[in-house]
Amino acid sequence: MSESKIKVPAGGQKIVPGQAVPDNPIIPFIEGDGIGVDITPVMIKVIDAAVDKAYGGRKKIHWMEVYAGEKSTQIYGPDEWLPKETFDALKTYSVSIKGPMTTPVGGGIRSLNVALRQELDLYQCVRPVRYFKGVPSPLKQPELTDMVIFRENTEDIYAGIEWQALSEGAKKVIDFLQGEMGVRKIRFPATSGIGIKPVSIEGTTRIVRAAIRYAIDNDRKSVTLVHKGNIMKFTEGLFRDTGYKVAQEEFGAQPIDGGPWCKFKNPNTGREIVVKDAIADAFLQQILLRPAEYDVIATLNLNGDYVSDALAAQVGGIGIAPGANISDQYACFEATHGTAPKYAGLDKVNPGSLILSAEMMLRHLGWKEAADRVIQGMEAAIADKQVTYDFARLMEGANEVSCSEFGDAMIARM
Ligand SMILES: NC(=O)C1=CN([C@@H]2O[C@H](COP(=O)(O)OP(=O)(O)OC[C@H]3O[C@@H](n4cnc5c(N)ncnc54)[C@H](OP(=O)(O)O)[C@@H]3O)[C@@H](O)[C@H]2O)C=CC1
Ligand SMILES: O=C(O)CCC(=O)C(=O)O
Ligand SMILES: [Mg+2]
Secondary structure, three states, X not given: OOOOXXXXXXXXXXXXXXXXOOOOEEEEEEOOOOOHHHHHHHHHHHHHHHHHHHHOOOOOOEEEEOOOOHHHHHHHOOOOOOOHHHHHHHHHOOEEEEOOOOOOOOOOOOOHHHHHHHXXXXXXXXXXXXXXXXXXXXXXXXXXXXXXXXXXXXXXXXXXXXXXXXXXXXXXXXXXXXXXXXOOOOOOXXXXXXXXXXXXXXXXXXXXXXXXXXXXXXXXXXXXXXXXXXXXXOOHHHHXXXXXXXXXXXXXXXXXXXXXXXXXXXXXXXXXXXXXXXXXXXXXXXXXXXXXXXXXXXXXXXXXXXXHHHHHHHOOXXXXXXOEEEOXXXXXXXXXXXXXXXXXXXXXXXXXXXXXXXXXXXXXXXXXXXHHHHHHHHHHHHHOOEEOHHHHOOOOOOEXXXXXXXXXXXXXXX
């Protein structure tokens, strides 16, 4: 067996699901490709400072680097994009954080990000979208956008089940569809690539359940099922119908005016939670024109990907868009954006999205006081107009700072 490349930090302890989080947890992190080299060290510095300021040395994260993506190929060998010991560490230590990883277009390796989500069954991609005062936005009232996206993270066309045009596999699938299933709608059968879109009752039930539970726990007003079920009836339509069923059967929601919208009383607060749906194209215009009408969003994998970036832009861009990938056992936090390769190594981009992803991680650990410090530092740095290029180019009188200087500006204001 080859020697482990992972150095387990002395003095740290494992987080065990179902048990109290230790004061010295070991948290594995993947640096990430592209701008990962810029944002990941800044995130660690900011989070360490927040934890220290909140707990005066009583609690401390023991960071443990694990490898995936380009760095992994340098350390383990040319074809080792996602080593087994990385998977094992993410499972063993339960809670982790990662930088972005590159996925080539058209060919080459399949997404490592998607592979991680599928392998660990991280079925909830949770992406909160909120406005920080002072951030430049294309909207007149960006503060009206306050949503939390629950994106299904393991199914859909995003699962990557495809056959390349002109390949033996594509020919076989097309022959089967035409010969055995009576399909007549493939316009150019000889030159089509083929993709499969699995959407299940089980997968939909668990993501919608998670979204509704979140709405209950966080006293939110509505959960909107976003789908394209008018066109893709047996996949996206199934998502909508199953979503309403979960609301009615598991949470006792009652139809409004004969349905399909329904509502139930939040058992904690007595306030009503409405469960409704929107067709994805209409939803994308509504979030711009009437954002205040949307709150918690439950949607399929590909829609969730598009909606995440669109909503991030409404509140100032992808530089401050955090996220979490969560299963019933594990959690791996990551920003919404990618590797932004043209900025890699320039100490330029906004580290806010990864820092806010780590802030979600602190709340997940129950370290609320440290998470509050992070928000305080972020709000104050932006209010003082100490911002990275992405905000500075759209703000009057801003002082443009580097990626690492933004982290320092946050720490100085916690
Ligand atoms: N979870 C993951 O690991 C993800 C990985 N990816 C992968 O990343 C690679 C690059 O994808 P790409 O489509 O370019 O999308 P990116 O999200 O990487 O970048 C697109 C643009 O968004 C802006 N941006 C991104 N991150 C930041 C930041 N931290 N601060 C400020 N601005 C930022 C920049 O805009 P501007 O040019 O205006 O300055 C950038 O050019 C692809 O291989 C893709 O597959 C993509 C998404 C998620
Ligand atoms: O895996 C990738 O490269 C892209 C993933 C992505 O865009 C996302 O999850 O938001
Ligand atoms: Mg995306």
